[in-house]
Amino acid sequence: MKINRSVEQGVYVMLMLALQKGHTPIKSQVLSTRLEVSDSYLKKILRKLVVAELVNSSASKDGGFTLGCDITAVSLLDVCTAVDATDQLIMPELNLANRVFPGDEVHIAQSQEIVNHAFSDAQSAFNTELAQVKLSSLLERSSFQHGVVDWATLI
């Protein structure tokens, strides 16, 4: 079990957008330079955040990305789900049961069902925990309410 690195990138992008003074658009390049990650790769992550409606984008001169949600309502789970498509499909297809219970269709189905159900429950429990942590808990209220940083001009 492993968490995608892009989850971290997604989280801190969201924080930067939340901190942006006046919540004005930030260009992808400003984000990527500051986070010291590849711009073209970060753009793909940004795109996923846009599709998930966590972020807005504007393609024009003076365009860029802005926050598309209430930072106090968005959780780590929301970012994970948006950024990591593999977030849900946990288990590889089970196909060994029919080798261990040959011909016994009932047992085959039952054992696979139990295993799948167990992992599905485990995943739910995992998600429930992540859903409880809002992104705003990583910041101070005063900082993100109207934004305090202009990333583009910050040295």
Added chain:
Amino acid sequence: MKINRSVEQGVYVMLMLALQKGHTPIKSQVLSTRLEVSDSYLKKILRKLVVAELVNSSASKDGGFTLGCDITAVSLLDVCTAVDATDQLIMPELNLANRVFPGDEVHIAQSQEIVNHAFSDAQSAFNTELAQVKLSSLLERSSFQHGVVDWATLI
């Protein structure tokens, strides 16, 4: 988040050992042909189960693998932990915080701490669920108490 394929192999190997008549040793080749997986690879998985003391091994003629534990006490979590080393290390090293809170050591540490803690809690919740499903729930008691199948001679 993704589950290793070898977890499934580990689980069904355990079931085969539990079902083995008289709990006599089964050779790796018998296991691998029945499960239709590569023998040399299955041996590596078996080795991990041996190290975790879920399985015993004997290297000799008429040797092989036997159950090394009480199947009613062993859970899916035990198999996962034994077979998948990445079971624990969930998060890649966080290092973006110091780009978003430049110079603010307190915030850097705090935000990383919150994220790490969240994922750690999530992992625990995940494991708790898996620990509740014992391997014996995949079988009928009468089947594994003394074993009902001789895999080596089964057609």
Added chain:
DNA sequence: ACATCTAAGGACTTTATATATCTACGGAAT
């Protein structure tokens, strides 16, 4: 003590996935 069968282990190859890059395209603002 020896022959024999089997697990153990290391080095290696192959395959898949994550991560990152490049280039061309198209929309929006001025």
Added chain:
DNA sequence: ATTCCGTAGATATATAAAGTCCTTAGATGT
């Protein structure tokens, strides 16, 4: 019309999973 910037697909690289092969070592029966 021009310019900036996001979008998208093809491509390259890095890293991890999955599988193979060969050698070594351990237990058993004779």
